[in-house]
Amino acid sequence: MLEIINLSVQVGKKMILRDINLVIRKDVPAVLFGPNGSGKSTLLKAIMGFSGYEVKKGDIVFNGKKINDLPIEKRVSLGLGIMFQNPPKITGVKLVQIARFLSQDEQKIQELAGRLSLRNHLDRDINAEFSGGEMKRSELFQIIMQDPQMLLLDEPESGVDLENISIMGKALNDYLKKPGKSALMITHTGYILDYVKADNGCVMIDGELWCVGKPKEMFESIRKNGYGKCKECLHVQGRDS
Amino acid sequence: MSKGEIAKHIEAQEKETLASSGMDASEETRSASFLQKDNRVFFSRSLSSDVEILDIREALEKIPAAKENYGRAFKALNREYPQDTEGGYFIRIKKDAVVQMPIQACLFLKSQGFKQKVHNVVIVEEGAKVYLITGCSASTAAKEGFHLGISEFFIHKGAYLNFTMIHSWQEEVSVKPMSIALLDEGAVYVSNYICMRPVKEIIMYPTAVLSGERSRASFNSLVLSHPNCLHDIGSRAILRAKNTQAEMTARAVSMGGNVISRGHIKAESPLVKGHLECRGLMLSEKGHIYAIPEMETDFRDVDLSHEAAIGKISKDEIEYLCARGFSQNEAQSIIVRGFMDVNILGLPEMLRKEISQIEEQTLKGSF
Numbered sequence: 001m002l003e004i005i006n007l008s009v010q011v012g013k014k015m016i017l018r019d020i021n022l023v024i025r026k027d028v029p030a031v032l033f034g035p036n037g038s039g040k041s042t043l044l045k046a047i048m049g050f051s052g053y054e055v056k057k058g059d060i061v062f063n064g065k066k067i068n069d070l071p072i073e074k075r076v077s078l079g080l081g082i083m084f085q086n087p088p089k090i091t092g093v094k095l096v097q098i099a100r101f102l103s104q105d106e107q108k109i110q111e112l113a114g115r116l117s118l119r120n121h122l123d124r125d126i127n128a129e130f131s132g133g134e135m136k137r138s139e140l141f142q143i144i145m146q147d148p149q150m151l152l153l154d155e156p157e158s159g160v161d162l163e164n165i166s167i168m169g170k171a172l173n174d175y176l177k178k179p180g181k182s183a184l185m186i187t188h189t190g191y192i193l194d195y196v197k198a199d200n201g202c203v204m205i206d207g208e209l210w211c212v213g214k215p216k217e218m219f220e221s222i223r224k225n226g227y228g229k230c231k232e233c234l235h236v237q238g239r240d241s
Numbered sequence: 242m243s244k245g246e247i248a249k250h251i252e253a254q255e256k257e258t259l260a261s262s263g264m265d266a267s268e269e270t271r272s273a274s275f276l277q278k279d280n281r282v283f284f285s286r287s288l289s290s291d292v293e294i295l296d297i298r299e300a301l302e303k304i305p306a307a308k309e310n311y312g313r314a315f316k317a318l319n320r321e322y323p324q325d326t327e328g329g330y331f332i333r334i335k336k337d338a339v340v341q342m343p344i345q346a347c348l349f350l351k352s353q354g355f356k357q358k359v360h361n362v363v364i365v366e367e368g369a370k371v372y373l374i375t376g377c378s379a380s381t382a383a384k385e386g387f388h389l390g391i392s393e394f395f396i397h398k399g400a401y402l403n404f405t406m407i408h409s410w411q412e413e414v415s416v417k418p419m420s421i422a423l424l425d426e427g428a429v430y431v432s433n434y435i436c437m438r439p440v441k442e443i444i445m446y447p448t449a450v451l452s453g454e455r456s457r458a459s460f461n462s463l464v465l466s467h468p469n470c471l472h473d474i475g476s477r478a479i480l481r482a483k484n485t486q487a488e489m490t491a492r493a494v495s496m497g498g499n500v501i502s503r504g505h506i507k508a509e510s511p512l513v514k515g516h517l518e519c520r521g522l523m524l525s526e527k528g529h530i531y532a533i534p535e536m537e538t539d540f541r542d543v544d545l546s547h548e549a550a551i552g553k554i555s556k557d558e559i560e561y562l563c564a565r566g567f568s569q570n571e572a573q574s575i576i577v578r579g580f581m582d583v584n585i586l587g588l589p590e591m592l593r594k595e596i597s598q599i600e601e602q603t604l605k606g607s608f
């Protein structure tokens with residue numbers, strides 16, 4: 001579904017990602033680990049096509065179509081969607097406005113908002129004075145409304161309390177269980193792995209992908225040994241993960 | 242006469258522009274209506290026994306209070322005012338009346354090149370409460386023209402006036418509203434100004450004089466400035482009594498036009514409060530926004546403050562919306578609409594929705 005081929009991405013004057021290769025198939029969500037600043041968010045943003053994330057080499061291919069040069073909204077219309085790590089607040093723009101743009105089904109909007117405890121947030125300015133956890137729930141809410149095939153999740157559970165992680169995790173799992181969906185998820189805490197079935201994992205270190213394996217095992221190993229060990233075990237780079 | 246009578250005086254090609262300035266031709270949601278085209282008053286009628294509404298020329302002949310108050314607000318500030326006006330409205334709200342539906346007054350520029358000059362007087366008697374929507378607009382035939390609108394507001398003890406002025410002009414029309422409000426003890430004056438369509442130039446500096454203790458004034462404006470437009474828009478509050486309060490909130494978007502956003506709060510008494518806020522959004526490389534907040538006092542125990550911010554739309558906000566599937570243009574438009582937030586106008590739900598729809602319609606045509 002999503003193929004990243006020899007991708008190098010520059011931000012500002014700095015080459016952040018080098019020769020990334022990664023394949024994510026439909027119905028097989030993947031997990032991306034890696035220390036702070038290693039380039040995980042950069043990869044997701046480059047896939048979405050945000051400005052400032054310049055593809056210097058390689059290709060991003062989605063469902064057989066090269067999307068390197070498409071504007072963000074075109075990539076969205078092809079079926080990509082991202083849950084932001086730090087979404088901007090937009091004064092005067094209400095969460096419900098975006099929800100109604102994403103779905104005409106008012107009942108569905110209300111139901112999902114209820115499930116994610118966001119009923120009272122619908123009429124508020126988006127992300128303005130949302131707490132960290134509310135922001136994450138609002139991101140998940142929007143992305144489920146958007147209904148993409150391929151979900152890019154940037155630390156969906158960071159800063160969320162355990163009860164809400166459970167609510168979010170279940171909602172996410174229900175979504176990803178639908179046929180034809182897939183995801184690339186960044187996680188530090190690993191909590192999300194308790195809810196979402198993910199078969200492949202890889203580790204990003206210093207802008208390169210290292211090590212592929214079973215996410216749960218990898219997470220345990222990273223927890224015990226830190227990221228240093230990942231470099232040592234040095235599996236073949238992300239191809240066919 | 243039945244409701245909707247006013248529609249008989251509206252020609253087909255005038256409908257859209259009148260609606261865009263807040264006219265409800267059905268009169269269903271209005272308690273009184275007034276319509277003047279160029280210098281001729283076509284219609285004035287009240288559907289409420291608490292509201293008097295008529296041509297100022299007629300009022301000056303028939304109603305002593307009209308004569309007594311005509312020019313009084315200008316005298317209070319030792320200011321001159323043009324004498325060569327033709328028409329305008331006289332509105333008086335009875336003591337203690339709470340008028341539910343707003344009053345509408347439409348000043349329409351019909352003929353090419355016409356110079357419309359009106360003088361309005363509004364008296365809100367003790368304890369009364371009213372919403373007044375004044376729509377000023379020009380026909381598509383009047384590409385060029387001039388509008389001078391003098392307004393005097395007398396808000397008596399404990400009374401409330403919410404005055405919302407909506408402008409919908411044409412590219413070559415010059416506009417000069419001059420207004421002064423006098424506030425007695427405990428009076429509340431909310432002055433809203435909305436201008437989203439092209440105009441040649443608008444110069445205005447409405448003033449509120451808060452002479453009665455505990456009176457409050459707030460000025461709010463939403464301005465969209467198209468290329469080649471000049472909006473020199475200010476508001477002034479003179480706080481003359483203890484425990485008076487003034488607030489000013491301005492939102493200006495330049496699509497290439499020039500906006501001067503002035504605000505002046507003068508504390509002539511101790512124990513008063515004032516706050517000024519101006520936000521500007523630059524959408525184009527051309528255009529200019531100049532925010533000039535001013536505050537002055539001779540007293541120690543006053544509380545005056547201001548904040549101003551001008552910038553462009555953040556790329557992060559645009560891209561966030563694009564990542565939800567909005568096009569660049571749609572994203573810009575939704576952000577601008579959010580910025581031009583009608584919630585700052587202090588309107589009741591029904592009127593807020595109505596104004597919001599007008600704004601929506603107008604902005605749709607602008608992007």
Ligand SMILES: Nc1ncnc2c1ncn2[C@@H]1O[C@H](COP(=O)(O)OP(=O)(O)O)[C@@H](O)[C@H]1O
Nearest residue numbers: 011012016034035036037038039040041042043
């Ligand atoms: N806009 C930017 N300008 C300059 N450097 C950036 C920018 N965004 C990210 N970086 C740098 O790129 C590297 C990778 O960042 P990021 O992808 O956010 O890491 P991660 O998500 O793995 O924590 C970091 O060193 C970060 O400082």
Ligand SMILES: [Mg+2]
Nearest residue numbers: 040041085154
């Ligand atoms: Mg990150």
